[in-house]
Amino acid sequence: MVLCFIALPVFALLGLFSVRYRELSKEAIRCLFRTVTLKPCDTGLDQRIRSKFTAKLMFWPSLARFVYAQFTILSWFFVILLLASAFFSGQGLYNYAAYGNCNGQNSNAFCVFNVVRPEQQECTTFDVKHELYPFNVKTKGHPVRGNPLAKLTIVEYGCYSCPYTKEAEPAVRQILKDFPEVNLVYHDVPLSIHSNSIEAAHAALCAQEQGKYWEYHDKIFERQDKLSNETFIAFAGELELNVTQFSECYSTNRYQNVVDQEYNDALSVGIYGTPTFFINNANLVGPQKYKSLKAVIEKEMPR
Template sequence: MLKTCLGLVVLVAFLGCKQQPGKPSNPADQPSQAPSADVLAVIDGDTITEQDLVRSINTDADLYQRFYQIYQIKKDILEQIIDERVITQEAKKEGKDREQFLNDRLKDKITVADEEVEGFYQNVKDNPTLKGTEEEKKQKVREYLSERKRVTLERKEVEDLKALHKIELRLAPPPYPEVQVSIEGDPVLGPADAPITIIEFSDFECPFCRRMASILKKVLEQYPGKIKLVFKDLPLTKIHPASEQAALASHCAEDQNKYWEYSDQLFESNGALETADLVKYATTLQLDVAAFSACLEQKKHLAAIEADRAEADRAGINATPTIIINNKLITGSKSLSGFKEIIDAELAKLAPAAAPQPTKP
């Protein structure tokens, strides 16, 4: 009986959606369709989609950075929830609550040697916030070191437990902003036809740029023949007064085919960028010092630096280091693993699709 009733319901529903012969379709008679999840607003039938919003965000680097920060916050919270659920599941298997489960797994691993306590105590014993007798102070130090070790060990324990589970993170970051900048005339390292182009706007007096130079060297080593690195000057002279002259010097070295070697000298200089220092680096690299000095004094390559500044301004770039990978403006600091994630994704997109496997008869 139930099957018969269900069959009638399905039949009625089917017939109700079918046009009767000879009757024109009336849109008002049709069931309204739920708007696509991608549609955020409708103006007289004209839709505004999620992609429209993303495109607007991506034209403003500062606005994008705010959205990316929101994504990072959501990702951190999501990972905390995942951690807690994994711990809860594993604790439940042993019939324990969270605290008991973790305490049992960590209690024999958290040890603080007397030598550790003594060494740390000697560094903090005069701190006015550390009160009490010497023994009381040392006990507080021991408790602090013990808790610090517990946090580290708990983090490792959770990561080991997560490895036992199939976990999929589906929270996607906002797409990187698309930017177009010219690289004509800029120093290039790597094959001209490399599938990955990394453009860096940098400042030789910027400590973060120094760190980035080291990371990019490792990136190039890990992707031989696949990356074209382009260097663009963005000396921030208001906070780095020697940066423009250092940039000029780098191009004077480029005139003698030593741009990248000279750039390394500048980043390794720890801020020693006075004229005498710049000439010393030229001497170290066995450049024609007279030609180099004349080039530097005449500011021969100032127009090229100004062109890079103008390019940065058009792209909304006002900080160093700024990285662009295949026309994507990469915001935030990036570690080697961060670069690998982006580059691998780009290479995967460029890889030819696998040929379909023949079906078995």
């Protein structure tokens, strides 16, 4: 009865919560022992499992007949699947414990263990979380925040209307304050799921034209819940920009090609959600805590 290989861990786990399953796990242990010693299971557990499975499929007699007749082969198939999945889970757990990523050192692939961490939430329009391509990241010609001669650059892909990008802002600013040898390059990826994200991208570039990109950047995040055409103009006034020039720039979408280019660049990097951070080849997706950013920076900082 090969299915006892699966039955044992399942019943043992359930047995933590119910006495009924403890008895079943004892039967599974006995069956397992007898199977390993090439003897037939004598507890009836195999029959009960096979019959229960088959009975559940009685609405489809052909399928039920197949399951009943080929139960041993199907059991082997599931046992192999279990062993393979146990192997890969173990490997993932080891990687997670050793490198903080279940896919191994320096991997930027999606890690299931991270998904429950708050910092792994992100704004996205993409269904599939996939590999990122840090070698496509561009920094040249982009506004830089912090020391222009810094040894290490954080490249952030964010969206002005994304709440998670806003959530990451304090940690990023604190990092720049605590690490003078680190600077920041921000790429705007206006996601269509948010209202006013594209307008915000345009407005920030119009502010850059007047040399106040970062001030305008901060203003947008400060007032993220009140973004509109009117507030974008108002922000310009508050930052003592030339409002007429700003309004003309904003209303004519002067930097449309830059906005489009930025978005296409983000796609080429494989961005599937904002914020995404690159620090050298390491990447972090989601609103990172100060501690997480600091750990990567300390690791990546040139000696």
